[in-house]
Amino acid sequence: MPRSNILFALLFIVLLGLSEAPGRRSLYAFASSSSDGICKSMIETQGYPCQEHKVTTEDGYILSMQRIVVGQSGSKGDKPPVLLQHGVLADAITWVLAPYNKSLPFILADNGYDVWLGNTRGTKYSNGHTSLSTSDKAYWEWSWDELSSYDLHALVQYVYNHTGQKLYYAGHSQGTLIALAAFSQKNLLNMIRSAALFAPIAHLNNIPSPAIQLAARSLLATALYWLKLGEFIPKSQEVRQLIGTICNSSGTNCSDLVKLFTGPSCCISFTTIDTLLLHEPQPTATKNLIHFSQVVSTRKIAKYDYGNPIQNMQHYGQLNPPQYNMASIPKDFPLFLCYGKNDILADVKDVEFLINNDLKDHDKGKLEVVYSEEYGHLDFIMASNAKEVVYEPVLDFFKRT
Ligand SMILES: *[C@@H]1O[C@H](CO)[C@@H](O)[C@H](O)[C@H]1NC(C)=O
Ligand SMILES: *[C@@H]1O[C@H](CO)[C@@H](O)[C@H](O)[C@H]1NC(C)=O
Ligand SMILES: *[C@@H]1O[C@H](CO)[C@@H](O)[C@H](O)[C@H]1NC(C)=O
Numbered sequence: 055m056p057r058s059n060i061l062f063a064l065l066f067i068v069l070l071g072l073s074e075a076p077g078r079r080s081l082y083a084f085a086s087s088s089s090d091g092i093c094k095s096m097i098e099t100q101g102y103p104c105q106e107h108k109v110t111t112e113d114g115y116i117l118s119m120q121r122i123v124v125g126q127s128g129s130k131g132d133k134p135p136v137l138l139q140h141g142v143l144a145d146a147i148t149w150v151l152a153p154y155n156k157s158l159p160f161i162l163a164d165n166g167y168d169v170w171l172g173n174t175r176g177t178k179y180s181n182g183h184t185s186l187s188t189s190d191k192a193y194w195e196w197s198w199d200e201l202s203s204y205d206l207h208a209l210v211q212y213v214y215n216h217t218g219q220k221l222y223y224a225g226h227s228q229g230t231l232i233a234l235a236a237f238s239q240k241n242l243l244n245m246i247r248s249a250a251l252f253a254p255i256a257h258l259n260n261i262p263s264p265a266i267q268l269a270a271r272s273l274l275a276t277a278l279y280w281l282k283l284g285e286f287i288p289k290s291q292e293v294r295q296l297i298g299t300i301c302n303s304s305g306t307n308c309s310d311l312v313k314l315f316t317g318p319s320c321c322i323s324f325t326t327i328d329t330l331l332l333h334e335p336q337p338t339a340t341k342n343l344i345h346f347s348q349v350v351s352t353r354k355i356a357k358y359d360y361g362n363p364i365q366n367m368q369h370y371g372q373l374n375p376p377q378y379n380m381a382s383i384p385k386d387f388p389l390f391l392c393y394g395k396n397d398i399l400a401d402v403k404d405v406e407f408l409i410n411n412d413l414k415d416h417d418k419g420k421l422e423v424v425y426s427e428e429y430g431h432l433d434f435i436m437a438s439n440a441k442e443v444v445y446e447p448v449l450d451f452f453k454r455t
């Protein structure tokens with residue numbers, strides 16, 4: 055049962071949007087003031103100085119990053135940089151929703167790390183381009199292949215250039231897939247010390263939710279329609295319609311969509327969820343969600359399939375899209391993986407397949423795994439006890455790698 059990030063996105067959006075529990079803010083009603091960056095609205099408000107940075111990818115997308123150099127102590131730490139990379143339909147704000155002493159970026163800064171938050175193309179604070187605008191269809195011509203080869207590459211290279219040091223990496227959900235894809239091609243490894251992967255997404259063969267499976271099938275069946283739209287806007291009429299259809303035909307009670315699509319979360323406070331709904335979900339490319347659906351339906355981790363041999367030949371020089379071979383990740387590259395029993399996107403069976411098959415020959419001392427009996431997909435970055443369950447083990451791991 056794979057859980058697709060697509061699904062994740064859909065679910066996330068849908069769940070959040072459709073769960074109109076009293077007192078909860080509707081997704082469709084959130085007001086966005088776009089004048090202030092993430093530093094001003096989410097980081098300085100927690101008492102941390104913050105710098106906004108911009109980096110342009112090789113294909114012209116202008117991405118924003120936030121940097122926290124100084125922790126509570128008020129003086130600059132002595133540890134290397136860390137880059138944090140968010141999931142699909144989300145942006146860097148998802149890392150800083152909990153209070154400062156429970157959120158990974160602030161905990162890292164307080165421990166002396168130089169913390170950088172990346173935002174992938176198409177999200178609210180990374181929607182610039184050297185020649186295109188978000189209303190151009192061409193702006194949305196990408197999937198997680200490009201997030202891996204262009205966005206992640208630019209973000210890592212920028213931090214490396216700027217600090218003159220190799221960095222640590224921490225990713226959530228889609229932020230793990232794009233890193234694993236790069237590592238499997240032996241990219242970026244010269245600039246990264248080690249990687250912590252929260253709710254890792256690679257194989258999507260065991261999605262337990264009929265609604266998610268149906269969402270993936272629906273997107274693939276109507277791919278031409280969706281691709282014409284270019285941008286996947288979670289709050290749009292089209293997406294609400296899709297979700298309504300999926301709920302109806304899978305017999306799903308959509309009043310509990312969030313839980314349905316990400317798995318039940320054990321430990322996220324209502325305040326954190328309310329703040330989450332103020333800022334997320336973020337748009338993505340429909341092509342990206344179709345690519346995730348392809349991973350679900352083909353049970354292969356491959357590049358985007360253009361759906362016909364001629365176009366695949368044009369893009370890849372072969373009839374079928376090339377596959378990512380996760381077993382090619384160098385065996386001595388230090389990895390930390392954490393996953394949870396209640397996660398229906400990073401399903402336990404799929405994560406364990408990655409660990410026990412692709413990574414079976416990984417050097418013993420270079421692969422660490424944390425498993426939670428109670429965590430769902432979002433707990434890893436938002437739970438009120440994530441510091442004890444996940445972040446402290448990650449700090450130990452960084453110290454040793
Ligand atoms: C976080 O800070 C609050 C208020 O300052 C305190 O009550 C709480 O115990 C702290 N939590 C952790 C995990 O340190
Ligand atoms: C990093 O530095 C190299 C060499 O000076 C330069 O070619 C490249 O454009 C820089 N990249 C970024 C993202 O800063
Ligand atoms: C779902 O079913 C309800 C009740 O049968 C109907 O009112 C609604 O229009 C349906 N929604 C969609 C999107 O098909």
Ligand SMILES: *[C@@H]1O[C@H](CO)[C@@H](O)[C@H](O)[C@H]1NC(C)=O
Pocket residue numbers: 307308309310
């Ligand atoms: C859907 O779930 C909600 C909350 O659990 C419940 O109040 C509601 O009655 C359910 N609706 C249906 C049609 O089962």
